[in-house]
Amino acid sequence: MSSDKMDADKIIGGVPSPLRRKLLLGMAALPAVALLPRGALAQALPTDAVNTTKLAVTDGTVKVGILHSTTGTMAISETGSVQAEKLAIAQINEMGGVLGRKIEVIQEDGASDWPTFAEKARKLLVEDKVAAVFGCWTSASRKAVLPVFEQYNGMLYYPTFYEGLEQSKNVIYTGQEATQQILAGLDWVSKEKKAKTFFLIGSDYIWPRTSNKIARKHIEMHGQKVVGEEYFPLGHTQFNSVINKIKLTKPDVIYASVVGGSNVAFYKQLKAAGIDLNKQTLMTISVTEDEMLGIGGENIAGAYACMKYFQSLKNPNNEKFVAAFKKMWGGESVIGDVTQAAYLGPWLWKLTAEKAKSFDIDKIAAASPGIEFTGAPEGYVRIHENHHLWSKTRVGRARTDGQFDMVYETADLIEPNPFPKGYQ
């Protein structure tokens, strides 16, 4: 298993010599990556051997796809994921690529349109024969491409925290499924804020509904009470009626899963209605640093967000990651939870391919469970048998400058459980 570990300090900093030493210590085959010119390893692992299913792999290159929305309403959210994936791929290529082969990227635009995602996914798998695809963001786009990946046997690395209730041989879920994001955060707020009553509010689609279903079960299991549950169409901007209800019911905690542009209206109207988030506890599972750019820190400061990653995390991996990200994409850019999860995709795929000594989808799928990545900006992660990641839950408090102060993290990694018993 140690051969799968990567020392992130060395990878992300791009310092070659300690890396070389580390790898020499680690494994017999890998030093070749660093010591021999490229092509030599490719000879050691001939293309026939690492690619038995006619993927786009040559002696020197391997093709992968990036499939996100770069146009349309989702572009604002997905751009960060594209940037993170490109950064990871650039860093991997700098180290010599995967199995001695440089990664070539074919980028496609899902255009915030689910059928387009399906069409482009099919194109990447059938025409381009890519070895892996990093992409999708919304659940709807994932649902649209899933049958395509299963039919043509492709590999998708999906970065977003999502509602669970899904598990596929052809997908690695690098974000958290619902229980990983929700349960620990609720426990924390119950203990820390002595919360007894909750008001659930979300956008009206599968993720907020499923998340709130799990949250409600958990809340009621602990003898607490849900005093309101409201949903609004995507893009909704009039929250005054629900804000009045919140004022009437006076919940201890507002639990929010409002997504996208609606967030801007929601937090501005909360503030305008005189609800001070420093006094009224609000916990959100849908606002990351990316959304904060639109909302404005002054409108949301004081709110708690339950994520697995914050840009402000203090650890060497993250500091190097943030620096590399800003160097590549500009000092103004911010990094949210999903962006970090997207960054994990190419690394996990590389580690898996090196463990499997193959690009074949079946071998990658089989070799994925147990893959460990110590260089993750969020800290150590590991792939579970169900193709989700073990990861920590963290609670951050929004600051006026658009960043979060981490106030709590779970001691251990939380096991991913996409089909939680008792929560369905």
Next chain:
Amino acid sequence: MTRTPQSRFFGRMDGDIAGILLLAALLIVILPLGLDIFRLNMVGKYLTYAFVALGLVLCWGSAGILSLGQGIFFGIGGYCMAMFLKLEASSPEATKIQSTPGIPDFMDWNQLKELPWFWEPFHSLSFSIVAVVAVPALLAFIVGLAMFKRRVGGVYFAIITQAFAAILTILIVGQQGYTGGINGITDLRTLKGWDIRTDEAKLVLYFVNAALLIGCLLLCLYVRRSKLGRILVALRDKEDRVRFSGYDVANFKIFVFCFAAALSAVGGAMFTLQVGFMSPSFVGIVPSIEMVIYCAVGGRLSLLGAVYGTLLVNWAKTMLSESFPELWLFAMGALFIGVVMVFPNGLAGLYQQYIAPHLRRLTARRSDGAAAGAPIIPPHTAAD
């Protein structure tokens, strides 16, 4: 379809018929030979929009009724087909992981315990096929009755159709336990046990789709050339005169609106079969307007132009977005602006203006050649 009136209208071997034969040759012979199955499936998907464009040529081009809500009917047709396929894919064995096996997965996620009543009839394929055409036509009839009898027309009608498109989207997204919400109805697998995801199935569906399109094209041509078609043109150009001549204008408008709706719905159903899912993103305002653009690019007065326009716009969309994933929307915008400013009558206008005069001399020879190359056309239309 009775043969007698058809042969009266299709009897002459004229430009339209020659054009349809040429299109048939392109769709049924040339494209399948020239494209791999992946690209051919994409052409098949584009062609499903051509049904909508055909309906718009009649509704907008002929009768002057601009509907910005054709996505409603495309969507309902698609949803009717998707409901049947989804029920088939949700057999108790296939869904035993759910808390309630035997119902579609999204219902289970939304805590539904049993199949809603309006889903029940969609266990039957024949009901579903009838519903594909009947439900949108009925809806169009009700909307048409309410609007045209009150003499609502022009831009007001366009706005109201748009409002309907918005309402239907909100309804579908909001009632996700019953409709699949914003995800749509996904993961459709088999049609009466026949796997629609295989390459062979895709090929078969492509041909079924192309044949249906040619059939609809002929039907539209028939309508256009009938007395009814001439009345439609008359009421576009001088509605009052038609009314004072003793015709009930509203009935003609209702008919053409329902007809266009039914055509769109056929396209929607074929879309679901070929793409393997249906989602509210085809129902709303944006896709509805996009479908009008297909028709405008092709030339709203020309049935053939609408088909070529649809193919061209979608092909450009695919190619540009594959080559320039970050910039392609600008290129599409430029294309639309260019078409409207430089060629207001679309592709068909271009053809009429520049190509037709040169070809006129050769028409006779060309149509003979096309007829020989397209044996799939029903004999009574080609041979008469």
